[in-house]
Amino acid sequence: MSDSELLVEEKNIVVPGELLAKGIDFLPGYGSFKEDGEIRSKILGLVKVKEHIISVVPLSGIYIPMKGDGVIGIVSDVQISSWLVDINSPYIGFLPLSEGTEEFIDLTRSDITDYFDVGDVVYVRINKVTKRKDVQLTMKDRMCRKLYGGNIIRITPAKVPRLIGRSGSMIEMIKKKTGCHIIVGQNGLVWIKGEKETLAAKAVLMVERESHTEGLTDRISEMLDKESGKEVIE
Amino acid sequence: MSEGKIIVNGKRPDGRKLDEMREIEARAGVIPRAEGSGYFRLGNTMAVAAVYGPRELHPKHLTDPLKAYVKCRYNMAPFSTTDRVRPGPSRRSTEISKVIKEALKSVIFTEEFPKTGIEIFIEILQADASTRCVGLNAASIALADAGIPMKDLIASCSAGKVDGQIVLDVAGEEDCEGEVDLPVAYIPRKNKLYLLQMDGLITKDEIKQALNLAIKGCKLIYEKQKEALKKKYENFEVSE
Numbered sequence: 052m053s054d055s056e057l058l059v060e061e062k063n064i065v066v067p068g069e070l071l072a073k074g075i076d077f078l079p080g081y082g083s084f085k086e087d088g089e090i091r092s093k094i095l096g097l098v099k100v101k102e103h104i105i106s107v108v109p110l111s112g113i114y115i116p117m118k119g120d121g122v123i124g125i126v127s128d129v130q131i132s133s134w135l136v137d138i139n140s141p142y143i144g145f146l147p148l149s150e151g152t153e154e155f156i157d158l159t160r161s162d163i164t165d166y167f168d169v170g171d172v173v174y175v176r177i178n179k180v181t182k183r184k185d186v187q188l189t190m191k192d193r194m195c196r197k198l199y200g201g202n203i204i205r206i207t208p209a210k211v212p213r214l215i216g217r218s219g220s221m222i223e224m225i226k227k228k229t230g231c232h233i234i235v236g237q238n239g240l241v242w243i244k245g246e247k248e249t250l251a252a253k254a255v256l257m258v259e260r261e262s263h264t265e266g267l268t269d270r271i272s273e274m275l276d277k278e279s280g281k282e283v284i285e
Numbered sequence: 286m287s288e289g290k291i292i293v294n295g296k297r298p299d300g301r302k303l304d305e306m307r308e309i310e311a312r313a314g315v316i317p318r319a320e321g322s323g324y325f326r327l328g329n330t331m332a333v334a335a336v337y338g339p340r341e342l343h344p345k346h347l348t349d350p351l352k353a354y355v356k357c358r359y360n361m362a363p364f365s366t367t368d369r370v371r372p373g374p375s376r377r378s379t380e381i382s383k384v385i386k387e388a389l390k391s392v393i394f395t396e397e398f399p400k401t402g403i404e405i406f407i408e409i410l411q412a413d414a415s416t417r418c419v420g421l422n423a424a425s426i427a428l429a430d431a432g433i434p435m436k437d438l439i440a441s442c443s444a445g446k447v448d449g450q451i452v453l454d455v456a457g458e459e460d461c462e463g464e465v466d467l468p469v470a471y472i473p474r475k476n477k478l479y480l481l482q483m484d485g486l487i488t489k490d491e492i493k494q495a496l497n498l499a500i501k502g503c504k505l506i507y508e509k510q511k512e513a514l515k516k517k518y519e520n521f522e523v524s525e
Contacts, residue, residue, distance in 0.1 A: 067436070
């Protein structure tokens with residue numbers, strides 16, 4: 052009926068302004084826009100086609116908070132009845148007292164730094180993001196807690212989905228083979244705690260570097276086996 | 286030299302034809318600590334650009350609650366020309382920073398990052414005419430490499446009038462001795478100009494001719510920019 056046409060293939064690398072599809076049968080998704088009936092890429096990334104929605108998966112970029120994301124943050128300031136949390140983004144996370152703890156706190160008597168103080172690392176969930184990008188956080192979630200010890204490494208937020216893998220396959224493998232506790236924040240911060248911290252960090256950084264290549268899971272698995280074997284012998 | 290012709294038998298000082306570009310080299314991702322970076326070389330003119338952000342903007346009073354603020358700094362390295370360039374901002378570099386900023390601002394989807402600043406730093410390592418064009422090309426690659434949403438890549442090149450003849454990509458001697466220099470920034474698919482400056486005297490017909498020639502050059506550069514960005518990920522060597 053209409054002369055709609057898809058001009059790219061799945062997983063093609065596209066640059067900003069590149070033509071992805073023509074006609075009314077396609078809709079722009081994340082990373083693409085429509086202009087004069089043509090769908091074009093907004094960013095440098097890989098094409099993803101799902102039914103009639105064409106989106107572009109970014110290869111680089113910063114973290115923009117989204118509702119429901121679990122992120123790792125560092126408390127940057129304590130106010131009278133709230134905390135400000137640095138979430139590795141241009142926007143600061145706001146954690147009000149009521150969302151920070153379920154206990155009753157009498158502000159006239161207690162000091163809220165007993166709960167979280169400046170410099171503490173927390174795993175928090177994003178509760179709300181306004182249109183003007185004001186970010187409200189919450190700790191009222193099964194996963195959310197203060198993180199003690201361990202190390203934090205930073206990766207490009209765009210590579211986080213690859214690090215987690217399909218239904219957590221990649222991260223589960225790294226956890227199993229290194230025996231470390233690993234928490235991945237959607238904002239690109241990765242918390243690692245355990246004996247083989249350096250090996251786990253090496254694997255995470257390798258995923259970041261080679262995220263767009265094929266057969267990565269096997270290579271990571273191989274590398275982890277080889278490296279941990281070496282440690283046993285020495 | 287002042288009495289001699291620059292163009293002899295249709296050949297320019299560096300042996301090019303009238304409508305021939307200098308050698309083009311483009312690369313993406315040259316500065317690891319920046320969010321995105323680009324390198325662009327046109328003959329002897331080289332530029333590196335780095336993009337940081339979107340990040341919290343300083344000074345704070347520049348923040349816009351509706352869109353991102355684009356900051357741009359064009360700078361010539363002291364060793365970039367035969368005479369030493371005095372370090373620090375000058376009238377010339379402030380002007381060029383502004384025109385480059387205006388060109389880039391019009392292609393970035395600034396409304397996606399309210400209250401932030403996008404900072405672009407362009408460093409001219411070696412200057413041999415058309416530095417603003419080369420700087421803009423490098424900045425355009427750097428922005429795309431940083432994952433910043435853009436409507437398109439901007440390509441830029443210059444045309445000019447030397448010895449009464451219209452030439453593409455003015456270089457070296459032609460820039461000093463030539464009559465007209467006309468830098469142009471252009472997006473092929475929209476057929477729109479994003480930067481147009483000129484000095485010298487030129488007729489209406491000649492400017493049309495020069496503009497068409499510059500647009501032809503921009504199309505060539507646009508393809509090179511695309512290639513550079515794709516090459517960063519395509520020719521990737523995996524560990525062992």
